[in-house]
Amino acid sequence: MKELTEKELINKAEAYCSSVERCPSDMEMKLKGWGASPEVTAAVMSHLFKEKYLDTIRFCRAYVRDKYRFNQWGRVKIAQSLRIKGLSSDEINAGLEEIDEDEYCGILNRLLTQKQKSIKASSDYERDTKLIRFAVGRGFTVQEVMRFIKSDIQL
Known part of the structure; x- marks a missing residue:
């Protein structure tokens, strides 16, 4: 594979960033994969930030x-x-801060309601423990989950 010039790398990186929002660390890895030296990578990254391809x-x-x-x-x-x-x-x-609190709570409520239908538990305590473990694995806090379990919203 031939070595790409800085201008070619900039064009390629701009095209890559134009399709989807990209993370700076992912873009740096991509540039390294394209064979860019650390100096060229820094120059291309600087250009991408300056031109708002990366934010x-x-x-x-x-x-x-x-x-x-x-x-x-x-x-x-x-x-x-x-x-x-x-x-x-x-x-x-x-x-x-982008998270809409009502939508977020609705998602958690739907997840718990769906999961509760598939749980086999011999007691409420066992059911609640399984629901908590499931939701925490999905990235919700125990406090958020307990709020729904205690209120028994549609569970």
Whole structure:
């Protein structure tokens, strides 16, 4: 494979970032995969930020919206996933502000209602324990789950 020039890498990176919101750390890995040297990678990344192809806050907001709406993840799992991508706490918190509280509670309620139908438990305590374990695995906090279990909303 021939080595790409900085201009070719910029064009390729711009096209890559234009299709979907990209995380800066993912973009750096992609550039390394394309054979860019550390100096060229830094120059291309600087260009992408300057021209607004990359924006960490915008990425966080889009990521949070997608994960809680489509994957039905809780705040904890979303924040952990963003931390793994190397984003700062401020950026993560800005993204988590995108969560619509009513929609978030509705998602948790639907998840618990669906899961409760498939749980086989000999007591309410065992059922509640299984529901908590399930929801915590999805990234919801124990407090959020307990709020629904205690109120027995449609459970």
